[in-house]
Amino acid sequence: GEDVEQSLFLSVREGDSSVINCTYTDSSSTYLYWYKQEPGAGLQLLTYIFSNMDMKQDQRLTVLLNKKDKHLSLRIADTQTGDSAIYFCAGVDSNYQLIWGAGTKLIIKP
Amino acid sequence: KAGVTQTPRYLIKTRGQQVTLSCSPISGHRSVSWYQQTPGQGLQFLFEYFSETQRNKGNFPGRFSGRQFSNSRSEMNVSTLELGDSALYLCASSFDWPTGELFFGEGSRLTVL
Numbered sequence: 373g374e375d376v377e378q379s380l381f382l383s384v385r386e387g388d389s390s391v392i393n394c395t396y397t398d399s400s401s402t403y404l405y406w407y408k409q410e411p412g413a414g415l416q417l418l419t420y421i422f423s424n425m426d427m428k429q430d431q432r433l434t435v436l437l438n439k440k441d442k443h444l445s446l447r448i449a450d451t452q453t454g455d456s457a458i459y460f461c462a463g464v465d466s467n468y469q470l471i472w473g474a475g476t477k478l479i480i481k482p
Numbered sequence: 483k484a485g486v487t488q489t490p491r492y493l494i495k496t497r498g499q500q501v502t503l504s505c506s507p508i509s510g511h512r513s514v515s516w517y518q519q520t521p522g523q524g525l526q527f528l529f530e531y532f533s534e535t536q537r538n539k540g541n542f543p544g545r546f547s548g549r550q551f552s553n554s555r556s557e558m559n560v561s562t563l564e565l566g567d568s569a570l571y572l573c574a575s576s577f578d579w580p581t582g583e584l585f586f587g588e589g590s591r592l593t594v595l
Contacts, residue, residue: 415586472525
């Protein structure tokens, strides 16, 4: 079945770009998602990419998809303190279930 | 447009009791799915309903059940609660799952004592 992996922590300076990486195993995943979770809150959909796309840009967010390497990344430009959160990537498996990574905690240094 | 609404937001139960959680999806969304989030296991899929039918179910014991009503509102029930059921239960709705956007509520945080 689908397995999604991501590193647990990322620390960046305010104003720099953050790049959060994710790898997945199920090449049949049609959609790949990025969600943001702030402390005590639910999951906020940031963006998603269809598997036939290589890149998607939405304001400060850029998603890159490398299907050959099964690698997904989320770039946040000009990282702000409000971007502090846990970021989850998720893929849809062949049973139409969302399989989640463990989440990457983004830490912003002043 | 109102988002996904979950009630109650917080609740405390004791072992052996049962609990019912409610979810009102975004207006017009017919798919509702439920997820359990714990520090140890992360996010895990419970089940998904579409037009009152369960379309998909995750690997959880039969103590976990759900249903969806004709207005797309959904409930999930956990019977004979165990300490390990303490978690954040998240509901998500979609117009056309598994395609496109999936929107989550704030969750119901269950503590089992």
